[in-house]
Amino acid sequence: MTATLSVRNLRVEIPTRGGVLRAIDDLSFDIAPGEVLGVVGESGAGKSITGSAIIGLLEPPGRVAAGEIRLGGERIDDLGPDQMRRIRGRRIGMIFQDPLTSLNPLYRIGDQLTETILTHERLSQRAARDKAQKLLEEVGIPAAGARLSAYPHQFSGGMRQRVVIALALCADPELVIADEPTTALDVSVQAQIIALLKRLCSERGASVMLITHDMGVIAETADRVCVLYAGRLAEIGPVRAVVKHPQHPYTHGLMSAIPSLAGDPDEELAQIPGAMPRLGAIPDGCAFNPRCDHAFARCRAERPHPYPAGASDAACFLHDPDPARRPPEPVARAAAARGIAAADETPEATS
Amino acid sequence: MIAFAIRRFVQALGVMLVVALISFLMFRFVGDPVNQLVGVDTSPAEREALRQALGLNDPVMIQFSRFIVRAVQIDFGISYQFKQPVAALIASRLPATLELSFVSALFALAVGVPMGVYTGLYRNTLLARGFLAISLIGVSLPTFLIGILLIFVVSVNLGWLPSFGRGETVSIGGMWTTGFLTRSGLLSLILPAITLGLFQMTLIMRLVRGEMLEVLRTDYIKFARARGLSRRAVNFGHALKNTLVPVITITGLQLGSIIAFAIITETVFQWPGMGLLFLQAVQNVDIPIMAAYLLLIAFLFVAINFIVDLLYVAVDPRIRLGEARR
Numbered sequence: 001m002t003a004t005l006s007v008r009n010l011r012v013e014i015p016t017r018g019g020v021l022r023a024i025d026d027l028s029f030d031i032a033p034g035e036v037l038g039v040v041g042e043s044g045a046g047k048s049i050t051g052s053a054i055i056g057l058l059e060p061p062g063r064v065a066a067g068e069i070r071l072g073g074e075r076i077d078d079l080g081p082d083q084m085r086r087i088r089g090r091r092i093g094m095i096f097q098d099p100l101t102s103l104n105p106l107y108r109i110g111d112q113l114t115e116t117i118l119t120h121e122r123l124s125q126r127a128a129r130d131k132a133q134k135l136l137e138e139v140g141i142p143a144a145g146a147r148l149s150a151y152p153h154q155f156s157g158g159m160r161q162r163v164v165i166a167l168a169l170c171a172d173p174e175l176v177i178a179d180e181p182t183t184a185l186d187v188s189v190q191a192q193i194i195a196l197l198k199r200l201c202s203e204r205g206a207s208v209m210l211i212t213h214d215m216g217v218i219a220e221t222a223d224r225v226c227v228l229y230a231g232r233l234a235e236i237g238p239v240r241a242v243v244k245h246p247q248h249p250y251t252h253g254l255m256s257a258i259p260s261l262a263g264d265p266d267e268e269l270a271q272i273p274g275a276m277p278r279l280g281a282i283p284d285g286c287a288f289n290p291r292c293d294h295a296f297a298r299c300r301a302e303r304p305h306p307y308p309a310g311a312s313d314a315a316c317f318l319h320d321p322d323p324a325r326r327p328p329e330p331v332a333r334a335a336a337a338r339g340i341a342a343a344d345e346t347p348e349a350t351s
Numbered sequence: 352m353i354a355f356a357i358r359r360f361v362q363a364l365g366v367m368l369v370v371a372l373i374s375f376l377m378f379r380f381v382g383d384p385v386n387q388l389v390g391v392d393t394s395p396a397e398r399e400a401l402r403q404a405l406g407l408n409d410p411v412m413i414q415f416s417r418f419i420v421r422a423v424q425i426d427f428g429i430s431y432q433f434k435q436p437v438a439a440l441i442a443s444r445l446p447a448t449l450e451l452s453f454v455s456a457l458f459a460l461a462v463g464v465p466m467g468v469y470t471g472l473y474r475n476t477l478l479a480r481g482f483l484a485i486s487l488i489g490v491s492l493p494t495f496l497i498g499i500l501l502i503f504v505v506s507v508n509l510g511w512l513p514s515f516g517r518g519e520t521v522s523i524g525g526m527w528t529t530g531f532l533t534r535s536g537l538l539s540l541i542l543p544a545i546t547l548g549l550f551q552m553t554l555i556m557r558l559v560r561g562e563m564l565e566v567l568r569t570d571y572i573k574f575a576r577a578r579g580l581s582r583r584a585v586n587f588g589h590a591l592k593n594t595l596v597p598v599i600t601i602t603g604l605q606l607g608s609i610i611a612f613a614i615i616t617e618t619v620f621q622w623p624g625m626g627l628l629f630l631q632a633v634q635n636v637d638i639p640i641m642a643a644y645l646l647l648i649a650f651l652f653v654a655i656n657f658i659v660d661l662l663y664v665a666v667d668p669r670i671r672l673g674e675a676r677r
Contacts, residue, residue, distance in 0.1 A: 055577055057573065057576055057577060085576075085579050085581070085582075086579060087579070088576065088577055088578065088579035089577065089578035089579025089580070090579055093577075093578075094574070094577035094578075096570055096573065096574055096577075097570075098570055101569060101570040101571060102570050102571055102574045103571055103574070104571040104575065104589050104593070105571070105593070105667070105668075105669060106592050106593060106666070106667060106668065107589075115580065115584065115588075116578045116579075116580065119578070119579055119580050119581065119584070120579060151668045151669070153668075153669050164574070167574070167578060168577075168578070170578070171579075
């Protein structure tokens with residue numbers, strides 16, 4: 001079965017006066033039909049830029065410099081602006097972070113919906129309006145018929161995000177990119193919106209790329225998760241495996257930094273020392289090496305590529321399948337003590 | 352909406368009263384009106400009699416009320432200089448100025464908005480840079496210099512357009528004279544209208560450009576693009592409409608200034624409008640005309656602002672509902 005979305009060796013560059021920054025470097029992942037892929041990472045790790053690159057809306061001067069993006073098997077990163085426009089909205093829907101600013105304040109909700117519907121489908125005004133009303137009902141807006149003629153500022157944040165979801169799903173896209181869809185919302189509303197998004201997409205069989213830094217949302221919603229660090233892939237795998245048995249030292253650090261209700265309240269949270277490097281100052285070798293407990297000489301000289309690690313893939317030399325090139329014995333032992341181990345040694349660790 | 356209009360109307364009345372007071376004080380206290388009216392050899396007794404007859408000995412408040420009552424009836428007294436009612440003098444000059452201002456504003460909008468949109472959308476193209484360079488000239492060159500240059504090039508050297516006056520005019524119902532209906536009238540309009548409107552045009556262009564750049568960065572534009580809407584729908588439907596509120600404000604205010612500052616253009620082109628009348632009044636200390644002119648310009652500003660406020664409401668629903676809730 002062809003993947004809904006297939007990203008291969010994607011590189012996004014942003015030329016600046018100080019030189020060309022690589023916002024995304026050699027990133028590959030797939031999203032299967034109907035699958036929800038969570039994309040996590042710190043601010044600046046390249047999550048949103050990946051989304052923008054896929055939908056073809058990188059802010060100039062940012063550009064896709066290498067690699068390819070395929071949607072349903074067809075290459076889309078080299079399409080002309082007009083062809084790409086026809087894919088946006090129709091085949092890829094996108095939801096942005098802030099529902100308060102995502103809707104044009106000067107147009108009625110109904111007009112924004114029908115305008116979008118009519119862009120993608122040959123329908124009469126009346127039919128488009130009926131469809132708009134049905135969409136609003138589906139996203140759970142009460143009195144949808146009357147609300148069609150309301151303006152965005154007459155809705156609360158959560159309601160506006162529902163409208164945004166309706167707009168993104170207008171043309172039944174096969175892929176929905178949700179860029180931090182709940183970050184700007186009240187905690188009480190977040191769960192509803194995520195549940196709604198997940199239900200609507202699974203009803204339509206749409207795949208979802210869910211960009212967030214909220215591991216809780218990922219754990220509940222995603223099938224697989226992709227961890228980005230400094231524009232590079234750190235780890236990708238089934239959500240349970242990544243959460244329970246992280247195989248990359250960075251992911252491991254991320255997971256141990258999540259407070260747990262069952263844990264000792266007096267225990268200090270683990271934290272990863274240092275900060276993610278700026279794009280202009282990514283160290284040689286593995287981008288994570290200055291902050292990594294397990295770094296050895298090779299990590300500073302050579303860049304790791306994803307190796308199979310348990311049920312996941314992790315870009316870390318601890319998982320190099322070639323035993324001759326693995327880390328020195330003490331490093332490997334320390335890592336294994338924390339559950340990070342070469343794939344052939346602990347195959348059961350991820351089940 | 353009606354409550355909103357009424358509130359704004361009351362505010363406008365307040366502003367007009369204050370301006371009327373200033374205008375009245377000028378009339379009353381800049382020099383002695385009696386001195387302006389009589390000769391040097393008039394006896395003090397005669398002066399006193401005149402003062403009494405004109406009501407200048409009454410309390411200030413009574414005089415002011417009288418001034419207001421007359422102003423409402425469009426009676427601003429007699430011009431010292433022309434010995435004619437000021438209202439009639441202004442009425443005869445008003446059409447020339449209004450027509451010139453209207454055409455200038457139209458020119459400024461019709462050229463300024465598209466140029467602004469273009470430079471906002473394609474800010475790095477050669478043409479956009481060219482527009483910006485031209486706009487710099489428009490902003491920085493003084494009006495009289497532009498007028499004289501235009502006369503020199505277009506009228507004197509090329510001989511294409513008349514260099515002064517209104518050309519032939521047609522009288523409509525005895526109240527209004529228009530230059531719109533004759534060929535020479537229209538031709539005479541072109542140069543003064545460009546001169547007067549050039550500054551406003553560049554201002555509007557820069558304003559629209561700035562607003563476009565800002566709006567194009569907003570999330571709703573990004574979201575509109577992400578929904579696959581056509582370029583035209585995004586740029587003109589979603590972006591341009593959001594730039595309109597500030598553009599309407601500035602255009603409205605500028606229309607006021609166009610009328611008020613037509614003086615220079617009217618002088619350069621010997622345009623028989625109010626500005627020219629006002630300049631003559633200043634030279635001859637013809638205070639009734641100056642006072643009436645002040646009131647009239649204030650009235651135009653206030654009226655335009657009032658209309659602008661109502662237009663906001665038409666463009667931006669948030670203002671409408673915000674007011675309705677109060």
